[in-house]
Amino acid sequence: MDTEDEAVDGVFRALADKSRRALLDTLFARNGQTLGELCEGRGMTRQAVTKHLAILESANLIASVKRGREKLHYLNPAPIHEIGDRWISKYERTRLEALFDLKKALENDNEQ
Secondary structure (H helix, E strand, C coil), rough: CCCCHHHHHHHHHCCCCHHHHHHHHHHHHHHCCHHHHHHCCCCCHHHHHHHHHHHHHHHHCEEEECCCCEEEECCCCCHHHHHHHHHHHHHHHHHHHHHHHHHHHHHHHHHH
16 A cells, blocks of 8 residues: 555544544634643543544644644645545546536437
């Protein structure tokens, strides 16, 4: 398995957990949050949130930056975009081409 496949596998593994998806949604709503802010109202221990953040960071879905004593977490949407390009849009293209071909065929039938 090449490194690109391993990276994609890591992203899919990270996205498979609803708690991690919720953390990504939280960062999407307001980027640059601390661990304490990400723990608020989550019903998880700091240790559990830290574990989820480490998995997201290893999948390159978030980046962390130290600012003084704080560590801020930022969403990195690039891996999700790459998955969309590689795995989703190629299937949409086939469907859209089929619809375009059907439209052309129906227009040709109406002209005759």
